[in-house]
Amino acid sequence: MTALLDTLRQIVGAANVLTHDDPQADLGAWEQDWRKRTRGKALAVVRPGSTEQVAAVVKACAAAKVTLVPQGGNTGLVVGSIPDNTGSQVVLSLQRMSAVRKVDPGNLTITVEAGCVLQNLQTAADNAGFLFPLSLGAEGSCTIGGNLATNAGGTQVVRYGNARELCLGLEVVTAQGEIWEGLSGLRKDNTGYDLRDLFVGSEGTLGIITAATMKLYPKPAAQLTAWAAVPSLEDAVTLLGLAHQQLGAGLTGFEVMAQFALSLVDKHYPQLRTPLWKDTPWCVLLENSDSESEDHARSRFEQLLESALEQGVVTDAVVAENLTQAHNLWHIRESITLAQAEEGLNIKHDISIPVSRIPEFVRHTDAALSAAIPGVRFVNFGHLGDGNLHYNIQAPAEGDAKVFLREQEENVNTIVYDAVQAFDGSISAEHGVGELKRHKLLKHKSPVALGMMRAIKGALDPQNILNPGRVLEV
């Protein structure tokens, strides 16, 4: 391996090849997954500074038969971006490739390198007078390359779609170390198979995304946020229907949060002053974006909440008075993941179910899990507007969470995913498959679909050098 490491140092510079041989280097940030479930061991962390360097690194690794794990911000939740524990894989970190290459106001597009942190992309769009709507709790450290590789969702999907729908073009380094220049930014292109869509959501298994052309939107004239108490999940679904009807395309966010999920935020972050949660089983966070004016937005929003209160679908509500209050409400919602981590090891699900069937799904699955594992705690929240729930499970309050995970995780997942299938849902709506869910694909994806996926992987990466063992067991 010394020869390969020397070659990699020649390509990217010695300072950008980190190995365990260097007593100064701490590789923990690249080797440990965000949820602290797994720690791998890399042969090296390689940090190229250009697309050409990425291509040369891939060629060198392919020649040495060394596999690569692409990594952006390492915020993924399904163990897809860290190396295995063999000490033989190269982590290819895109972090140094973070430039904004071009803003094209006429085409409403922005072209950025893959390592651009999502928040920096939002800021670059804002500085140019536009909105880049992808938004998620990890936006301060996740990268657009990682967002595209996982087809990330977040809190604005109900209006703007997920990462795939925001992407118009890609630049990709193939498993052979060739560069595919597909950054066109065209909104229409029917010249054969859609290669861009193949790489989006491929979790680093088909190619390395090095740059992307993304859609921009006009900034709304006003944005209003409300936090509403709802008596049941059925009422939350009814409220979603009313919001679609009355706000139309103005509905830009619709999140649901169960009482226990909010109790964890209150317990671990009392300074956030979570509103209304104590007296209601569910809260909903809604956002209304308006292209006319603040007054117009407020009157439509208040009409919506009034009719919901009249129908008993909402029992109480607060509308943020200003942007700071709105940010605080969103911050509470985004803090559930961290509060859950503070509470201890947990089991995550990012499932989707047809919106209309979600209440029935939750009733059915809560009952099945409670019967199988007495004392199990449900941390239920998510993007109801997209039919995407984080139907998460916390170990019973008494007992060791580590032991619970070891003994019950498979059982919990089987109950949840079997219910998801029975309700015509998907076992991953946004976080992807990674390593954690790959064995579940064998059960929940059809053999025909799996066969086509394996054929694509075999055709694009015949040596299996890109993120092997993730998504597909191969």
Ligand code: FAD
């Ligand atoms: P990484 O974690 O580094 O990598 C993720 C996957 O993409 C890996 O398989 C990796 O190999 C691959 N990859 C990374 N970069 C590239 C590249 N340039 N080319 C090819 N493959 C690549 N996700 C959501 O969808 N919605 C949410 O609301 C959401 N909220 C979150 C909140 C918190 C607090 C946290 C910690 C995570 C959240 N996530 C969410 C999950 C995570 O942030 C997303 O999956 C994000 O898109 C990952 O980006 P990243 O740059 O960190 O990628």
Ligand code: 2HG
């Ligand atoms: C969110 O919506 C993220 O906040 C993370 O997708 C969900 O912590 C989770 O399970």
Ligand code: ZN
């Ligand atoms: Zn989510």
